[in-house]
Amino acid sequence: MLATVLPIAFALVSLAFVLSLVRFIKGPDLPDRILALDTLYINAIALLILLGLYLGSALYFEAALLIAVMGFVGTVALSKYLLRGDIME
Amino acid sequence: MLEWILALLVLIGAFFTLVGSIGLYKLPDFFMRLHGPTKATTLGVGAILLASALYFTFITEQTSLHEVLVTIFLFITAPVSAHLMAKAALHIKLKQIERTQNVSETERF
Amino acid sequence: MMLKKLFPHPILMLVLWATWLLLHNSLAPGHIVLGFILATFIPWLTSGFWPEKICLQKxxxxxxxxxxxxxxxxxxxxxxxxxxxxxxxxxxxxxxxxxxxxxxxxxxxxxxxxxxxxxxxxxxxxxxxxxxxxxxxxxxxxxxxxxxxxxxxxxxxxxxxxxxx
Missing domain, CATH: 3.30.70 (Alpha-Beta Plaits)
Incomplete structure (x- = not known):
């Protein structure tokens, strides 16, 4: 059952990835692009966990955790840049 | 039985991840777009992570709870980053769509 | 009093301990002890960053x-x-x-x-x-x-x- 469902899930999440990418390229403003990046990293986490389920390996979890941490720091740094006009003080 | 629950969770998760991105793609202005990813993706990824935790717990017969860590982390950070992005958008005076009500409220912040 | 000085932030300590065990995904005695040591020292070393006391009423x-x-x-x-x-x-x-x-x-x-x-x-x-x-x-x-x-x-x-x- 899981084997039939996983490819569908891959397709859905990949479509989500593409839609976020379109928004990232289209903009139109900087906050839109930051939000698109934020969504992209969450989609990447979903894809990685699905890959881990597909291959039956728990190894991908560490990568997902790292992406979650780094993605959050990246979003905060970019928003702070817009707020202060300076990356980190 | 377990297979069915896992399949359902994975499908729900993938569906909500997609809904979040559809919202990001098709809603008309930034503040409305903010709603899609912050909500839909947390439940979407949450459901997929739950499926993963269940799967590894029953396959390896060893409790696998570290997926909970990512779930909690996402649930805490998603609203924080949404708040910061909204604040940044207000700061650079991003235009809202015309039918937004009470825009005057934003000037006090 | 002594206990309060040793563990200035009990909630933070529990969270750190749980995080360590979840990261390692195991309940081996070694990890429990190491986690406890880290959970004791990290709040102690960073107590300057946590000025306000949190207390849960209910x-x-x-x-x-x-x-x-x-x-x-x-x-x-x-x-x-x-x-x-x-x-x-x-x-x-x-x-x-x-x-x-x-x-x-x-x-x-x-x-x-x-x-x-x-x-x-x-x-x-x-x-x-x-x-x-x-x-x-x-x-x-x-x-x-x-x-x-x-x-x-x-x-x-x-x-x-x-x-x-």
């Missing part, structure tokens, strides 16, 4: 609150999914300003996070004096009703839990 209310929030999140996701997938022309986005009664900083940040995670609302900004919270709603029909709902459902229990001590 843990039971907090758990009930968590349950309510989790349930609301589930419902919120379906509501927002329906709003997003339906026709977007009829959506009525709106800004709302909520006058806060809650004063503790932890309480305010938890309230803002809760608002962002629940039905069609995202917290946008907090006024400098911490008295007003700006919220953006995706589809608001009655602003006053939404404010009352948030105040009754989320702010009241948080105020009970995070009163100053």
């Amino acid at each position: 843990p039971l209310t907090l758990f009930k609150f968590l349950g309510v929030v989790l349930w609301d999140m589930l419902v919120a996701n379906f509501t927002v999914a329906k709003l997003i997938l339906g026709k977007n022309e009829h959506l009525q986005p709106s800004f709302i300003c909520i006058e806060l009664d809650i004063t503790s900083p932890v309480g305010i940040s938890l309230l803002a996070n809760t608002i962002s995670l629940t039905p069609g609302t995202v917290s946008c900004d907090l006024s400098a004096d911490h008295r007003q919270l700006l919220v953006h709603g995706l589809h608001i029909k009655d602003a006053q009703a939404t404010i009352n709902e948030i105040k009754k459902r989320y702010e009241k229990p948080l105020m009970e839990v995070f009163t100053s001590c």
Whole structure:
């Protein structure tokens, strides 16, 4: 059952990835692009966990955790840049 | 039985991840777009992570709870980053769509 | 007294301990001991960054609150999914300003996070004096009703839990 469902899930999440990418390229403003990046990293986490389920390996979890941490720091740094006009003080 | 629950969770998760991105793609202005990813993706990824935790717990017969860590982390950070992005958008005076009500409220912040 | 000096932040310590064990995904005695050592030393070394004391008044209310929030999140996701997938022309986005009664900083940040995670609302900004919270709603029909709902459902229990001590 899981084997039939996983490819569908891959397709859905990949479509989500593409839609976020379109928004990232289209903009139109900087906050839109930051939000698109934020969504992209969450989609990447979903894809990685699905890959881990597909291959039956728990190894991908560490990568997902790292992406979650780094993605959050990246979003905060970019928003702070817009707020202060300076990356980190 | 377990297979069915896992399949359902994975499908729900993938569906909500997609809904979040559809919202990001098709809603008309930034503040409305903010709603899609912050909500839909947390439940979407949450459901997929739950499926993963269940799967590894029953396959390896060893409790696998570290997926909970990512779930909690996402649930805490998603609203924080949404708040910061909204604040940044207000700061650079991003235009809202015309039918937004009470825009005057934003000037006090 | 001695115990208080050794463990200045018991909640932070428990969180760190649990995080360490979850990261290693095991309950081996070695990890429990190592986690305990780290959970003792990290709050002690970083205590300069945690000036304010947090005290929970009614843990039971907090758990009930968590349950309510989790349930609301589930419902919120379906509501927002329906709003997003339906026709977007009829959506009525709106800004709302909520006058806060809650004063503790932890309480305010938890309230803002809760608002962002629940039905069609995202917290946008907090006024400098911490008295007003700006919220953006995706589809608001009655602003006053939404404010009352948030105040009754989320702010009241948080105020009970995070009163100053």
